[in-house]
Amino acid sequence: MLQFKLVLLGDSSVGKSSIVHRFVKDSFDEFRESTIGAAFLSQTIKLEKHPDVTIKFEIWDTAGQERYKSLAPMYYRNANAALIVYDVTQPGSLVKAQSWVEELKNKVGDQDLVICLAGNKVDLCDEDATAREVEREDAQLYAKEQGLLFYEASAKTGAGVSAIFQEIGEKVYQKK
Numbered sequence: 286m287l288q289f290k291l292v293l294l295g296d297s298s299v300g301k302s303s304i305v306h307r308f309v310k311d312s313f314d315e316f317r318e319s320t321i322g323a324a325f326l327s328q329t330i331k332l333e334k335h336p337d338v339t340i341k342f343e344i345w346d347t348a349g350q351e352r353y354k355s356l357a358p359m360y361y362r363n364a365n366a367a368l369i370v371y372d373v374t375q376p377g378s379l380v381k382a383q384s385w386v387e388e389l390k391n392k393v394g395d396q397d398l399v400i401c402l403a404g405n406k407v408d409l410c411d412e413d414a415t416a417r418e419v420e421r422e423d424a425q426l427y428a429k430e431q432g433l434l435f436y437e438a439s440a441k442t443g444a445g446v447s448a449i450f451q452e453i454g455e456k457v458y459q460k461k
C-alpha cells in the first residue's frame with residue numbers, strides 16, 4: 286500500500302472540510318464546526334485505472350482563516366499533493382486559490398507536488414443558475430495554463446468528489 290500526503294488549501298468556508306468528510310465518511314453536515322488550525326483524516330482507495338494499487342491518503346485539512354496562514358508551509362512542504370478549493374459562487378475565493386497556486390509554485394515547485402484546483406458548491410448553481418459567479422471554462426483554462434488538475438464538485442451532493450481523489454491518486458502514483 287502506498288501512502289500519500291495531501292494538503293487542502295483555500296479560503297475559509299469554500300467547503301474544504303466538507304469535501305474531506307464527503308470523501309472519508311460519504312456524508313455531509315450543514316452545521317459542522319469550522320476547522321481550527323488543521324485537522325487530520327485518512328482514507329484508503331483503490332485506483333480505478335490500476336485496481337491492484339491501493340493508496341492511503343493522509344489528509345491535512347487546513348483552516349482558511351488568515352491568522353492560520355503561517356502554519357500552511359508546515360503542511361504543504363512534504364506533501365505529495367495539494368487540493369486547492371474555491372467556491373463557484375464566490376469569485377474572491379478563486380483569486381485566493383490562485384494566490385495559493387503561486388505560493389506553492391514558488392516555495393515547493395510543481396515537479397514534486399501534484400496540484401488540483403477544485404470549484405465546490407456546484408449544487409447551488411443547479412438550483413439557481415444565477416448563483417454561479419465563476420464560469421467553469423474560465424477556471425479550467427487557468428488550471429490548464431498552470432498545469433493543474435481541475436474539477437468542479439459538490440460536497441453536499443457528492444458530485445465530482447471521488448473523481449478528484451481518484452485523479453490525484455493516479456497522478457501521484459504515476460510520479461512515484
Ligand code: GDP
Pocket residue numbers: 295296297298299300301302303304314315316317318319320349405406407408409438439440441442
Ligand atoms: P471550509 O472552511 O473550507 O472547511 O468550509 P466548510 O466545509 O466548513 O463549509 C463551509 C460552509 O459551506 C458550511 O456551511 C457547509 O455546509 C457549506 N458547504 C460546504 N460544501 C458545500 C457544497 O458543496 N454545497 C453547499 N450548498 N454548501 C456547502
